């Protein structure tokens with residue numbers, strides 16, 4: 001188990017180093033999902049979090065993993081052991097949760113797909129650290145204290161690497177990305193709901209390019 005957790009943490013480290021931004025998307029149409037994912041990959045953001053907030057989310061995840069080359073698609077808003085099993089069956093390469101619970105962590109430990117669990121306090125970080133987690137989501141990032149908060153966490157808890165998510169945009173992403181304990185940020189601004197609704201794939205590709213170049 002310990003070795004498997006180490007290997008999964010190494011895999012998360014690679015995924016989080018692929019690009020500075022993980023677009024967080026909510027989808028209900030597999031054809032749009034594929035077109036959107038192609039636009040993000042073309043724009044330089046191959047890691048995508050598909051939230052499990054619609055009945056069609058698993059179908060969209062499957063369509064993306066089957067049809068889009070070079071994508072690294074994950075399931076987001078994972079709340080239950082049943083969703084963990086379904087995400088693995090739909091081809092998810094990683095999973096993200098807004099927080100964690102004993103049941104969720106146990107199910108994740110019995111699954112080959114790595115989980116990036118959400119935390120907002122040092123106590124939560126320490127609890128997951130005891131179970132071998134080194135890569136965590138910081139959620140909701142802006143509302144929980146922003147970049148200054150994560151900077152403060154770094155002194156006593158330097159072993160963790162974060163993907164802050166929640167309230168992040170092109171305007172404030174860089175202050176997080178500049179922190180040594182941040183590998184990437186997540187957010188819905190790149191492939192926004194209105195752009196997906198309008199099938200604005202060119203706009204999504206451009207937003208992805210802009211996000212890819214946030215650090216210059």
Ligand code: 3PG
Pocket residue numbers: 024139165166167168186187188189
């Ligand atoms: C979410 O829960 O939808 C993600 O954290 C994205 O948050 P955002 O819409 O504030 O980017």
